[in-house]
Amino acid sequence: MTDQMPQTPPVEDWTSDYDIFDPDYLTDPTLIWDDLRNECPVAHTERWGGSWLPTKYDDVVRMARMVDVLSSTDPIVVRPPENNAGDPNAPESGYTQAVNAPPISSDAPVHTWSRRLILPAFSPRSTANHEPYTRALCHQLIDELQASGDTTVDAATNYAQQIPPRVIARLLGIDEGMSEQFTDWVRGVLELGLTNPPLRQKCRDELREFFMAEIKDRIANPGEDLISELLAAKVDGEPVDLLHVAGTCNLMLVAGIDTTWSSIGSALWHLATHPEDRERLIADPELIPTAVEELLRAYSPVTMARVATDDVDFNGCPIKAGDKILMNFPGANRDPEMFDNPDEVIIDRQQNRHVAFGVGIHRCAGSNLARMEMQVAIEVWLERFPKFTLDDADAVTWAGGQVRGPRFLPIAVDAEAQVPGATSVTT
Numbered sequence: 001m002t003d004q005m006p007q008t009p010p011v012e013d014w015t016s017d018y019d020i021f022d023p024d025y026l027t028d029p030t031l032i033w034d035d036l037r038n039e040c041p042v043a044h045t046e047r048w049g050g051s052w053l054p055t056k057y058d059d060v061v062r063m064a065r066m067v068d069v070l071s072s073t074d075p076i077v078v079r080p081p082e083n084n085a086g087d088p089n090a091p092e093s094g095y096t097q098a099v100n101a102p103p104i105s106s107d108a109p110v111h112t113w114s115r116r117l118i119l120p121a122f123s124p125r126s127t128a129n130h131e132p133y134t135r136a137l138c139h140q141l142i143d144e145l146q147a148s149g150d151t152t153v154d155a156a157t158n159y160a161q162q163i164p165p166r167v168i169a170r171l172l173g174i175d176e177g178m179s180e181q182f183t184d185w186v187r188g189v190l191e192l193g194l195t196n197p198p199l200r201q202k203c204r205d206e207l208r209e210f211f212m213a214e215i216k217d218r219i220a221n222p223g224e225d226l227i228s229e230l231l232a233a234k235v236d237g238e239p240v241d242l243l244h245v246a247g248t249c250n251l252m253l254v255a256g257i258d259t260t261w262s263s264i265g266s267a268l269w270h271l272a273t274h275p276e277d278r279e280r281l282i283a284d285p286e287l288i289p290t291a292v293e294e295l296l297r298a299y300s301p302v303t304m305a306r307v308a309t310d311d312v313d314f315n316g317c318p319i320k321a322g323d324k325i326l327m328n329f330p331g332a333n334r335d336p337e338m339f340d341n342p343d344e345v346i347i348d349r350q351q352n353r354h355v356a357f358g359v360g361i362h363r364c365a366g367s368n369l370a371r372m373e374m375q376v377a378i379e380v381w382l383e384r385f386p387k388f389t390l391d392d393a394d395a396v397t398w399a400g401g402q403v404r405g406p407r408f409l410p411i412a413v414d415a416e417a418q419v420p421g422a423t424s425v426t427t
């Protein structure tokens with residue numbers, strides 16, 4: 001089941017005609033990746049503008065490092081051509097506007113300095129500063145769920161989705177009260193807009209306008225937030241272009257919201273369907289960080305894209321200049337050549353060099369923050385709702401494409417076992 005199912009002809013041959021929007025792929029792509037790894041490890045399709053799909057860990061890692069020929073400049077998103085949405089065989093002719101979201105949408109040398117500008121904001125120390133707020137926020141969200149008296153709650157919408165936009169807003173120094181609007185914009189860009197280009201464009205325009213207004217405000221009234229830091233930064237002695245600052249802020253929302261929300265949702269889905277893992281984490285909360293790594297591996301949400309700048313032969317695959325490559329980090333994380341029993345979630349897995357956060361120069365800059373949010377969200381949920389199950393497995397909906405995760409997650413919470421809280425949000 002999924003939120004996002006454009007009409008496409010059924011897939012007859014996944015090796016030469018795969019479709020990442022196919023209902024089977026959206027619901028559970030793991031069996032498809034298994035077959036492809038055996039038959040054709042780098043698959044190809046003409047659908048949605050055409051692309052290549054590596055399925056083996058080593059191939060994904062190698063491609064992520066081929067930055068001289070596989071570029072991260074537009075189009076890096078997993079989406080159909082803008083003027084041909086809904087037509088899976090349309091040529092890729094509609095990319096009209098470059099994505100301005102550095103560092104993710106840039107190659108060296110721009111990538112190098114634009115990444116360096118944001119890294120301090122995501123250091124372990126900066127991340128630790130946001131931990132008490134995140135913990136109090138999670139408690140407040142559960143206070144609200146418990147106060148509602150409902151015995152079935154939508155853990156995707158009313159818990160997981162509520163956490164990342166507020167944490168990012170706080171980091172950027174923008175209004176946390178606008179978190180619903182931020183989520184709508186991000187879904188418009190990364191999820192619903194993938195098959196609805198006018199919506200995508202509208203959301204991108206509104207985001208840019210929003211951040212340009214925030215930037216003007218911060219120029220007049222600097223604060224201690226990331227926007228002010230970016231405005232104060234110098235590159236080769238010069239201030240950073242305002243459109244670049246707006247693009248980076250844009251990326252913070254787009255990269256930080258859907259991804260982390262999806263991971264928290266998938267983790268709760270797993271714990272609701274695997275009582276033995278839930279009980280083990282309640283008995284031994286110190287295992288949560290290790291479990292988070294395993295949940296990230298098994299339910300990796302993010303697939304990014306690259307575009308070839310030159311013809312390149314990859315293990316016999318004739319990749320042509322202009323071809324798109326889907327960086328299948330989720331599929332790499334299920335490769336049996338890299339992980340023992342890859343389709344099994346082993347919450348105390350010790351050898352776990354997963355690539356859920358990518359690999360190489362574009363490796364996730366926000367991974368410390370994402371890990372902290374996941375750990376705290378799971379810890380607080382287990383503390384306050386120690387007994388829960390999935391209410392209706394068939395009712396769960398999943399988003400796929402660029403970022404995979406549950407969008408409707410009805411969880412039955414045992415009213416008798418609920419633990420009331422005593423904390424409120426502090427800023």
Ligand code: HEM
Pocket residue numbers: 064072103104105115168251252253255256257259260263300301302304305327329355356357358359361362363364365366367369370371
């Ligand atoms: C569980 C949550 C997350 C996952 C799974 C995730 C995954 C990823 C992946 C796979 C990439 C690499 C993209 C590529 O190779 O093209 C990436 C890049 C990035 N992520 Fe995350 N991410 C998460 C959360 C966050 C958060 C909370 C932030 C903070 C705002 C963030 C900021 C970034 C940035 C800035 C980049 C670009 C880095 C660069 O190009 O140098 N991410 N992320």
